[in-house]
Amino acid sequence: xxxxxxxxxxxxxxxxxxxxxxxxxxxxxxxxxxxxxxxxxxxxxxxxxxxxxxxxxxxxxxxxxxxxxxxxxxxxxxxxxxxxxxxxxxxxxxxxxxxxxxxxxxxxxxxxxxxxxxxxxxxxxxxxxxxxxxxxxxxxxxxxxxxxxxxxxxxxxxxxxxxxxxx
Numbered sequence: 001x002x003x004x005x006x007x008x009x010x011x012x013x014x015x016x017x018x019x020x021x022x023x024x025x026x027x028x029x030x031x032x033x034x035x036x037x038x039x040x041x042x043x044x045x046x047x048x049x050x051x052x053x054x055x056x057x058x059x060x061x062x063x064x065x066x067x068x069x070x071x072x073x074x075x076x077x078x079x080x081x082x083x084x085x086x087x088x089x090x091x092x093x094x095x096x097x098x099x100x101x102x103x104x105x106x107x108x109x110x111x112x113x114x115x116x117x118x119x120x121x122x123x124x125x126x127x128x129x130x131x132x133x134x135x136x137x138x139x140x141x142x143x144x145x146x147x148x149x150x151x152x153x154x155x156x157x158x159x160x161x162x163x164x165x166x167x
Contacts, residue, residue, distance in 0.1 A: 017152040019078050019144050026151050031071035034147060036064060042119045047112075055096035055106040066116070073116045077126055077134050078144055084133040085110045085117075 019027060035041045047066045062068070069092075076091060077083060092108035117134055120126045125140030136144070 016145060017149045019075055019148045022148045022151045024075065027148055028068060028071045028075060030151050031074065031144070031147050032064065032067040034143075035070055036067045038123075040123055041067065041070060042122050044115050050112055051109070052092065052112055053094055053106060053108050055094050069112065070116050070120060073113065074120055074125060074136070074140065074144065077120075078136050078141070081135040082129045082131065082133040085113050087133065088113050088117075 043066050048063075050060075052060060052065075052069070072092075073088060076088060080087070086107075089107040089110055092113070093106055094108075095103040096106045097103060117126065120140075121128075121134075124137055125143065126134045127137050129135045
């Protein structure tokens with residue numbers, strides 16, 4: 001039995017998908033391209049000179065690394081609301097190469113994480129929590145889930161927020 005062509009993909013019992021339903025790398029890539037295309041994200045001037053961690057020898061080679069980091073931080077805050085800079089520096093940390101001595105885990109620098117959170121707050125995707133840390137706003141949750149739904153369907157284009165009229 002062959003499935004009919006042009007039939008819509010069933011994405012579970014309810015229509016839509018959340019960030020938890022899709023692969024992390026695909027969602028982060030799609031969200032980063034959305035942030036890059038929107039042009040509303042504040043990018044500090046010093047991003048080309050920054051190291052993300054004291055364990056790194058050089059800064060990132062990808063010129064769009066800031067958008068990827070913003071998307072990854074947004075996903076992390078989506079999954080763990082109320083997380084602060086210290087909690088965000090753990091998953092972005094890495095092992096430091098000490099030469100002939102043993103490696104040790106080093107947390108990520110908190111300065112770039114601070115700028116990322118400020119940029120996301122400027123777009124009203126996250127806000128400061130009532131007790132501590134950062135939480136995702138309803139607008140941020142809506143945009144994140146819309147991107148996740150597009151990733152789940154396998155669409156190449158990302159949501160731009162504009163509807164185009166057909167000719």
